[in-house]
Amino acid sequence: MRIDTKIEEVAVNLLRQSAVKLPEDVKKALKNAYKNERTHIGKIQLKTILKNIEIAEKTNTPMCQDTGLIFFYLEAGSQFKNLEKIERLLCKAVQRATKEIPLRPNTVDPFMDKNTEDNVGKLIPYIHWKITEGDFLKITAFPKGGGSENACALKMMRPGDGLKAVKQFVVESVIKAGGMPCPPTIIGVGIGGGSNIAMELAKQALLKPLDELNPNVEVSKIERELYEIVNKTRIGPMGLGGDTTTLAVKVEYAYRHVASYPVAVAFQCWAARRATAIIHADGKIEYITHPT
Ligand code: SF4
Numbered sequence: 001m002r003i004d005t006k007i008e009e010v011a012v013n014l015l016r017q018s019a020v021k022l023p024e025d026v027k028k029a030l031k032n033a034y035k036n037e038r039t040h041i042g043k044i045q046l047k048t049i050l051k052n053i054e055i056a057e058k059t060n061t062p063m064c065q066d067t068g069l070i071f072f073y074l075e076a077g078s079q080f081k082n083l084e085k086i087e088r089l090l091c092k093a094v095q096r097a098t099k100e101i102p103l104r105p106n107t108v109d110p111f112m113d114k115n116t117e118d119n120v121g122k123l124i125p126y127i128h129w130k131i132t133e134g135d136f137l138k139i140t141a142f143p144k145g146g147g148s149e150n151a152c153a154l155k156m157m158r159p160g161d162g163l164k165a166v167k168q169f170v171v172e173s174v175i176k177a178g179g180m181p182c183p184p185t186i187i188g189v190g191i192g193g194g195s196n197i198a199m200e201l202a203k204q205a206l207l208k209p210l211d212e213l214n215p216n217v218e219v220s221k222i223e224r225e226l227y228e229i230v231n232k233t234r235i236g237p238m239g240l241g242g243d244t245t246t247l248a249v250k251v252e253y254a255y256r257h258v259a260s261y262p263v264a265v266a267f268q269c270w271a272a273r274r275a276t277a278i279i280h281a282d283g284k285i286e287y288i289t290h291p292t
Contacts, residue, residue, distance in 0.1 A: 041240050071143070138279075
């Protein structure tokens with residue numbers, strides 16, 4: 001198979017895998033949440049979510065009617081051939097996946113209110129590049145649901161407000177969001193940089209494996225503290241009350257301007273879909289989140 005055909009094929013597979021089957025760490029977190037949930041209503045919601053996930057896997061159909069706006073996160077070795085063709089190939093893969101899986105057409109011209117019907121439009125799929133050394137291509141497909149996206153929040157704090165105010169803003173954002181992002185959520189917090197960097201970091205935090213501890217002990221403590229406070233809000237599964245509002249809080253940060261302190265909060269719903277694969281220079285394909 002030619003390498004460009006291979007890239008398109010892998011991208012279609014990743015879109016299917018992410019739409020149909022949650023990564024193991026998310027499934028494990030949802031199962032644990034079900035086991036630990038003490039309220040009747042919360043348990044019913046989590047049981048239904050787990051049943052939904054099981055049916056989607058068995059029938060090879062998307063786990064939610066909202067199959068998301070498509071984001072790709074790429075890590076590419078600078079020696080990987082065909083780098084210039086990748087964006088076009090990913091757009092083609094999204095068009096194919098929309099028909100074949102199928103995915104709900106979710107991409108709309110904001111001025112004309114016209115749906116492109118194939119999930120491709122200006123800057124969509126959104127493609128985030130990171131160029132590193134080597135000759136491989138790592139692709140992560142990240143379909144993002146509208147409900148959780150609508151809850152995202154950004155605040156430009158005053159530097160003097162400090163960490164206490166950061167935590168307060170995260171918790172206020174969770175309370176304001178209520179059931180809208182289809183809890184139990186994963187909460188990504190981006191701190192520092194500029195406004196765009198903070199939100200980008202918050203989004204990238206949503207891609208981190210749930211069972212992986214933050215290597216920075218101080219940040220890990222903040223994640224744990226926020227996780228506990230958020231679950232005390234008792235918003236609960238699907239916003240109907242209960243012990244489980246979030247499965248994990250993940251924090252990423254950048255250094256900030258001396259005069260500003262941006263904080264962004266990004267939400268991911270229980271349908272925390274992501275799928276990653278690596279294409280090696282010799283053509284070998286490694287599926288990371290959904291091994292075959
Ligand atoms: S927020 Fe997530 S679970 Fe809720 S409808 Fe959207 S994609 Fe589905």
